[in-house]
Amino acid sequence: FDGTGQGRPWPLLVGERAHYELAAGREDKAASLLKTFEGSAGAGGLLPEQVWDGPDMPERELWHGRPSGSAMPLVWAHSEHIKLLRSLSDGAVFDIPPQGVRRYIEDSTVAPRRTWRFNHKVRTMPAGKLLRVELLARAVVHWSSDDWATAHDTATIENAFGIHFTDLPVADASPGNTIVFTFFWSDAGRWENVDFFVGIGEPD
Structure with missing residues (x-):
């Protein structure tokens, strides 16, 4: 061609x-x-x-x-x-x-999670679901559901396809809340230094 x-x-x-x-x-x-x-x-x-x-x-x-x-x-x-x-x-x-x-x-099966990636940065998700974060390198997800009043660190795991992911347990977050997170890149030893946000909407 x-x-x-x-x-x-x-x-x-x-x-x-x-x-x-x-x-x-x-x-x-x-x-x-x-x-x-x-x-x-x-x-x-x-x-x-x-x-x-x-x-x-x-x-x-x-x-x-x-x-x-x-x-x-x-x-x-x-x-x-x-x-x-x-x-x-x-x-x-x-x-x-x-x-x-x-x-x-x-059975009308629905997905129990929404997925965030750098090439698919979801901005909102329904309440009652997990937030899956998928990355191309090993990282710790530093996140909060209360505007950094409290924070959590969740390490990713690698699947068979080389994708590093973790599921943030935010199913209890209420509509109107916002999940904020950033990354510490484990292999590079550096922070992303950018916060990302996903708003919680009404349940499906």
């Missing part, structure tokens, strides 16, 4: 959208998208990676909605097509992992 050109629509994403429509109970919409999906195939019935979305250009053998000269057949697209045919036959998405359905739909 030399930085020129642009990507074009991927037919397999039509199949994914059709599965979404089927899961939402709109089987007629899913069936209509199947026709769109199949309409992108080449003359031999092979599904391409991308289709041409511009005006017809016969001199370059490009026609709107037809293969654009990208990879064909794209096995990923063919597998999505087979999955969609099976799902429409069943009247439901057939390959939904049952563990996810049970955990998030049937």
Whole structure:
């Protein structure tokens, strides 16, 4: 790739959208998208990676909605097509992992914590949850829930992915409170010298 050109629509994403429509109970919409999906195939019935979305250009053998000269057949697209045919036959998405359905739909499981990172500095969190702090180096989190009237030091631990984290036990903090914290970087032997704040809102 030399930085020129642009990507074009991927037919397999039509199949994914059709599965979404089927899961939402709109089987007629899913069936209509199947026709769109199949309409992108080449003359031999092979599904391409991308289709041409511009005006017809016969001199370059490009026609709107037809293969654009990208990879064909794209096995990923063919597998999505087979999955969609099976799902429409069943009247439901057939390959939904049952563990996810049970955990998030049937049991309505919610996360017991909110996570703060340097690239995701949450500013508020609902009451009743832990505050997880994730860092890229070993540290002690110096924190308070009462504007530094009292303070606590909690060391991070490292997980298998090299992330250093700790869960601050702030589930009892009331709405309107603010958690303030900073870091002592253990390996570097220095303080961050910046305070970070997370406000406590109403429970979920």
